Amino acid sequence: MPRVLIAGPVAWNLMIHLEELPRPEPHMVVAEWHHEAVGGTSAGKALNLRRLGVPVTLVTVLGSDEAGRRVRAALGGIDLVVAETANGTxxxxxxxxxxxxxxSIxxxxxxxxxxxxxPSFGxxxxxxxxxxxxxxxxxxxxREAGREIWCDLHDWDGEAEFQREFAETADVIFASGDRLPDPVVFMRERIDAGARLVVVTFGAEGAMACERGGDPIHVPAxxxxxxxxxxxxxxxxFSGVLAGRLSGLPLAESLKQGADAGAAAVRSKELAG
Structure with missing residues (x-):
């Protein structure tokens, strides 16, 4: 199986589950349950890829504090390249x-x-x-090394500058449909700008994807x-789709593998079900 290198954030999180999010006024609520766990988008991708049998190197930043030690333990089995922080995890x-x-607070x-x-991309x-x-x-x-680049733009609206270099550099783009005025137009624009594959997610409504030279397809959750x-x-x-593509699966089957991985995650307290 090809190796994937991920660069990005990891965290140690306190998860508090409520019947509904608090109103913006002083009051008391009682949690249904809570737990602590590793978090961060890059940790989630690394753990899910490992579960799917993909070898992973994760480049991230961590402190030498207790939270950092817990994150390292939770990411056991993943090749870590860590930069120390000046102010903790x-x-x-x-x-x-x-x-x-x-x-998220x-x-x-x-x-x-x-x-x-x-690190080396050897x-x-x-x-x-x-x-x-x-x-x-x-x-x-x-990009200089000629490696295939995947970027998850999350809830980018197509305008904010911080995500722009990621969007303009990536070969494969994922984005949430929450803030996109027209997801199909967005996919076409990014492909015209150089991307080979664009995927837009809609949570419980599934996802759409479009490859260069193809028409948009939909996969239900x-x-x-x-x-x-x-x-x-x-x-x-994201990880299920990536693992599928690395295995040579067609786009529709890769998207179905992604949907199954997402379903496994929501049935678990952990990032990888």
């Missing part, structure tokens, strides 16, 4: 509603103490550059009897 408190809505945003190392076939300033040197080096935790479902979907 990234941490969030995530408020999760019964319908999957999320409010950032407790700590890490600052790398020095340059983030760019046996790497695909580079995933997640949205973080420290991922940009890896993104640029991967895989059915789930009961949802435990929606955190990380998008990263699981």
């Amino acid at each position: 990234e941490r969030h408190t995530n408020l999760m509603s019964a319908t999957g809505q999320r409010t 950032y407790l700590n945003l890490p600052q790398p103490a020095g340059p983030v190392p760019v 046996d790497v076939d695909v580079v995933v550059a997640d949205l973080a300033a420290f991922s940009l040197p890896v993104l640029r080096a991967a 895989s059915p789930v009897e009961s949802v435990v935790d929606t955190n990380g479902a998008g990263d699981a979907f």
